[in-house]
Amino acid sequence: MNNDLRPPSTVLLADAVDRVLRKSCEYLSWVYAILIAVILLQITLRRGFSAGLIALEELQWHLYAIGVLFGVIYAQATNSHVRVDVLQSRFSARAxxxxxxxxxxxxxxxxxxxxxxxxxxxxxxxWRINERSLAPAGLPWRWLIKSMIPVSVGLMMLTFINHLYRESVLLIRGNNYGN
Structure with missing residues (x-):
């Protein structure tokens, strides 16, 4: 779970929040399976029957957006995001x-x-204007996908608050990561 070489340290509340965030994002990761099915259907319709659908094209964008928004939360909650540890690898656990x-x-x-x-x-x-696609055959309820922005950013804030709490507890304990 932890990318760096430090042994895991237990902070019960932070661990519980991470588990909930991780499980929620794992559940939402099924959006990629749906995305693949929609892409295959769109390709089959377009290439096989010369009848692609605008709604399927837009659905691909929406599913991809959901996957990325919640994938970032998962990466932060599991500490599997990309880091550049050129300087930090030389720091003490406290630093x-x-x-x-x-x-x-x-x-x-x-x-x-x-x-x-x-x-x-x-x-x-x-929501106020009941926004929909500008394409006549496009998806209705554009407000639904736009609603994922504050939801995912709010969850990302929760992830960072949780990480802040974990690091603060470990710093106060003075025994973070065994050092």
Missing amino acids: KSMTEIAGILLLAMPFLFVVFIHSLDFVAES
Whole structure:
């Protein structure tokens, strides 16, 4: 589960939140199987019968968006995201925790907060006008996919708050990762 070479440290509440986030995202990962089926159907219709559907094309975009939005949450909850550890690999466990805390507070949370706040108006307007595809044969309920933005960003904020809590507990304990 943990990418780096540090042994896992138990923080019960953080572990429980990570489990819930991880299981939720694993459940939503089935969207990729649906996406593959939709792509195959669209290719079959377009190449085999010269009758592709705009709705299937748009559904592909929507399913891919859901997969990416919740895949990022999964990567953060499992600590399997891409890192550049050129400097951090030389840090002590305490310095690593402090770097994580600083990164969350100064970079991740302000960015996520701005995206979350601005997405609310974006989604509210979409709901208000009952937004749909501009294509006559496109998907209705465009507001539904747009609603995934604040939901996923909110869950990402929860993931970072959980990570912040874990790192703070380990830092306070003074025994994080066995050092």
